[in-house]
Amino acid sequence: MLFACLPGLAAVLALLLCARGVDRTVTAAGREVAARPVASHQAPRPEIVPRTAWLDDDTRHGQPPPRYDDKVVAVFVHHTDSPNGYDCADAPRIIRYLYAGQTGSRDWDDIGYNFLVDRCGTIYEGRAGGIERPVTGAHTQGFNHRTTGxxxxxxxxxxxxxxxxxxxxxxxxxxxxxxxxxxDPRARVRLTSSNSLSRYASGTTATLPALAGHNTGYMTSCPGAALTARLPEIRQIAARLQGRAP
Known part of the structure; x- marks a missing residue:
């Protein structure tokens, strides 16, 4: 056996490293350094239609640049409160209409949602800043930081x-x-409210589902009773896609 060939102290250290579940690598100088943890649950990135499919980015000329957080630890699910009987080919036009409303009458600097999904399952990039980056959205009053809408x-x-x-x-x-x-999409995470117009006073740390409905953080019926009822199933599917045990 491998450990039988090691001196006593070295064998103990090797066993400890295995117990911690961390890979180790050795530098050219012979120094041992920690590699990434063995247990990591990353799902493949789905196909995402860029925002240029529904809006010319030149439209953002003169608007402030995107803002970023350090990471995303929660997702808020919304509905757009718009008609359901659309042709999926019209989704870019619908998103452009939503953008116009939010940047017009509401005077927002961009569409609030980070992503939008049509009834055919096509995913669209929403708010500008980069699909893979933790862009700060404007989708859930008080809980836009470290979340995706x-x-x-x-x-x-x-x-x-x-x-x-x-x-x-x-x-x-x-x-x-x-x-x-x-x-884990089935977990609960700690988020700090940044606005007392949310369900929690500004500065309050709340424990919320990592995959939640808009109504969890804000006083609203969004994303609607029908979609809210599907959230447990969505969490389970997401966890399975991450390779997590049932």
């Missing part, structure tokens, strides 16, 4: 049909985005 195109109040392709796409996107910080 995913909006389902449509209205999903009680009794509405929630397309399977849509929920599977939301799960795939959440699995990938949360996997970048090795966050």
């Amino acid at each position: 995913i909006a389902a195109l449509g209205t999903f109040t009680a009794g509405a049909d929630v397309p399977k392709a849509m929920t599977e796409a939301i799960a795939a996107l959440a699995a990938w985005k949360l996997g970048l910080s090795d966050t």
